[in-house]
Amino acid sequence: DAKTTQPTSMDCAEGRAANLPCNHSTISGNEYVYWYRQIHSQGPQYIIHGLKNNETNEMASLIITEDRKSSTLILPHATLRDTAVYYCIVRVAGNQGGKLIFGQGTELSVKP
Amino acid sequence: NAGVTQTPKFRVLKTGQSMTLLCAQDMNHEYMYWYRQDPGMGLRLIHYSVGEGTTAKGEVPDGYNVSRLKKQNFLLGLESAAPSQTSVYFCASSMGFFVNTIYFGEGSWLTVV
Numbered sequence: 001d002a003k004t005t006q007p008t009s010m011d012c013a014e015g016r017a018a019n020l021p022c023n024h025s026t027i028s029g030n031e032y033v034y035w036y037r038q039i040h041s042q043g044p045q046y047i048i049h050g051l052k053n054n055e056t057n058e059m060a061s062l063i064i065t066e067d068r069k070s071s072t073l074i075l076p077h078a079t080l081r082d083t084a085v086y087y088c089i090v091r092v093a094g095n096q097g098g099k100l101i102f103g104q105g106t107e108l109s110v111k112p
Numbered sequence: 113n114a115g116v117t118q119t120p121k122f123r124v125l126k127t128g129q130s131m132t133l134l135c136a137q138d139m140n141h142e143y144m145y146w147y148r149q150d151p152g153m154g155l156r157l158i159h160y161s162v163g164e165g166t167t168a169k170g171e172v173p174d175g176y177n178v179s180r181l182k183k184q185n186f187l188l189g190l191e192s193a194a195p196s197q198t199s200v201y202f203c204a205s206s207m208g209f210f211v212n213t214i215y216f217g218e219g220s221w222l223t224v225v
Contacts, residue, residue, distance in 0.1 A: 043116075043202050043216030044155065087154065100204075100214055101171070102147075102154035 004088045009107040012082075018075040020106050022088030025069040032091040033064060034100065035073045037084040044087065044102075047073065078110045115139065116217035118203050124223045125193045133188040133220050135203030143206045144186035145170075145214070146178060148199040155202060161186055193224045 005023040012018040024033060035047040048055055048062045050071070055062045061074040075082055085105040116137045125131055135144065142163050147155040147170075157170030161180040175197060177189045186205075190197060200221050206214040 041200075041219065043204075043218050046213045046215070049213075100145075100155075101157065104154050 004090060004103050006086075006088050006103065006106045008104065009109070011109050011111060012075075012078045014080060014110055014112050015077055018073075018078040018082065018108060018110070020073040020075075020086050020088075020108065021070065022072070023070045024088070024090050027068050027090050033062070033068075033071050034089045034091050035060070035062065036087045036089065036100070036102075037082075038087070038105070039081075039084040047086075049091070078108075080110050080112065082108065083110045084108060116203055116205055116215050118201070118217040118220045120220060121218070122221045124225060125190075126225060127193060127195060129193050130189070130191050131193065131222075132190075133201055133203075133222075135186045135188070135205075135217060137184055137186075137203075137205040137215070139205060139207070139215065140183070141205035141207050141215075142183070143208070143214075144180065145204040145206075146176070146186065146188045147202045147204065148172065148197075149202060149219075150199050158188065158201075190222075195224045198222060198224045 032049050032051050034049040036044040038044045048060050050062045064071045085107050087102050087105040089100050119134045145160040146158040149155045156172050158176050159170050159178040161167050164183040167178045179187045200219045202219050203217040204214045
């Protein structure tokens with residue numbers, strides 16, 4: 001299973017873009033990169049996922065490098081409500097139920 | 113739309129007692145999961161199910177049993193609770209195993225004294 005490496009914590013000013021990096025150097029060709037976030041004590045919330053092309057939705061943008069060994073989640077205009085732990089996850093394929101293996105995540109603090 | 117519902121939300125057990133956590137989803141999802149989260153840590157997979165009548169072990173299955181008798185329900189049992197099982201438990205479900213989004217419940221806080 002491909003592992004991910006993320007910084008333990010990051011700060012971001014309210015209204016600015018938050019750029020959260022993730023390394024997944026052992027990712028295989030058919031594995032997707034998923035991002036989830038967990039606001040204090042709540043269940044994790046899906047943000048975005050991608051395979052090799054950049055993706056954008058109403059919450060965020062996902063930039064995946066051409067060699068797919070790393071990616072960046074971008075929250076374009078961070079608000080105080082975006083303060084959360086962000087998890088970068090490589091989705092396990094095959095007959096394993098597609099389960100998510102969570103790492104430690106990045107604790108993002110958005111400050112006024 | 114209820115999504116994924118967990119019961120109970122809070123429970124205090126004495127060491128050696130047994131209990132069952134119930135997870136119910138109303139999205140007709142095939143796949144269901146049980147995770148636990150200890151303070152300051154990420155989620156760890158306990159058991160999962162790829163369909164009605166099936167179960168499989170995850171990362172930390174010891175001390176837990178599961179059953180999926182109905183498609184919409186996934187039960188997590190603790191036969192003899194231990195203080196090390198004090199944790200927050202999250203249930204989740206997804207339509208398929210590959211690309212589909214996984215939806216999580218709001219968590220069940222379990223304390224074993």
